[in-house]
Amino acid sequence: MAAPAWSQSEDEGFSSQNEQETSSREDSEDSESSLHDALYLKMTELVEFLLLKYHAKQPTTKAEMLSRVIKEHQDHFPEIFSLASEFMQLIFGIDVKEVDPSNLTYVLVTTLGLTYDGMVSNGQSMPNTGLLVMLLRLILAEGDCAPEENVWEALNVMGVHDGKEHWIYGEPRELLTKVWVQEEYLEYQQVPNSDPARYQFLWGSRAHAETTKSKVLETFLRDYRRDPNFVSYLSEEAMSDEEEGA
Incomplete structure (x- = not known):
């Protein structure tokens, strides 16, 4: 059945209004x-x-x-x-x-008062201290000793893969297991009694000398406030260790 004339007019009015609202919304979204x-x-x-x-x-x-x-x-x-x-x-x-x-x-x-930035003398490379800070955080979160498999799992999420050149960090394995070990920011050692051999990362002597767990924790709290349970656990662990070392 054909709709009455007033109904058609009303429908046309609603349709025109909807089109205007849609167009206005799209313009706003585009802007x-x-x-x-x-x-x-x-x-x-x-x-x-x-x-x-x-x-x-x-x-x-x-x-x-x-x-x-x-x-x-x-x-x-x-x-x-x-x-x-x-x-x-x-x-x-x-x-x-x-x-x-x-x-x-x-x-x-x-950041953190570290004296290393990873740049070569001619200044052509990118600073890579951000990745080092992330690793120091991860080691702290793992109870001062991070299994290598956990480290690579975390790095993969960031788009940093073992054996694959990264536009900022270069070849990651060499950076983690050689460069930063030689710079004494990290220790890379076999897990005791592991067979087949597994490896783990710890803070190196230079990391302990230039920063503290509490400073690393402060940056963690600043950047990652979305997981209160983990932050609370990490805070207790870091503060406890700092008191024992005092």
């Missing part, structure tokens, strides 16, 4: 997506800028970052700067620290 992409691009540009500053051992200021990188997106500086700082710390192990609040000056230093 948000475009802004998100632009801010992400600015974040990556700021990371590149900060890496150059780190290589050159130069400080930077908010004014310089705004004029040279952020430019037309200055209203979004806080979120861009925050994301770039987190990226620098987690991926490269570099902290962006404010040293002069009066003119908002920042320096770039290796």
Whole structure:
């Protein structure tokens, strides 16, 4: 049966209204997506800028970052700067620290007070301290001794695979079992009485000399607050060990 004229008119009105709302929503989503992409691009540009500053051992200021990188997106500086700082710390192990609040000056230093950044003398490689910090955390979480299989399982999640060259970290096995062992940040040893032989990682003497478990725990608490049970366990273990070593 044909719908009455008033019903057809009403349906057409609803349809037109729905189309307008859908179009408006899509335009809004496109605008948000475009802004998100632009801010992400600015974040990556700021990371590149900060890496150059780190290589050159130069400080930077908010004014310089705004004029040279952020430019037309200055209203979004806080979120861009925050994301770039987190990226620098987690991926490269570099902290962006404010040293002069009066003119908002920042320096770039290796995290946890470590004196190693993994860069070669000509400055062409990337800082790899971020991966080292992750390993120190993992060893701490495993009760000061991390089985090698657990380490590689964790690294695989990060896209770091045994025997596969990584764009930042190079060949991971050589880095973990040779370079960082020679630098005395890690110990790589056979698990006692294991047959067939299994291996494990421990903190090296240089790691103990340059940082502490409580400092590593602080960075853990800052970055991984989503698992209260694990954080509570790790906190108790680290603090207990620190008191025993005091």
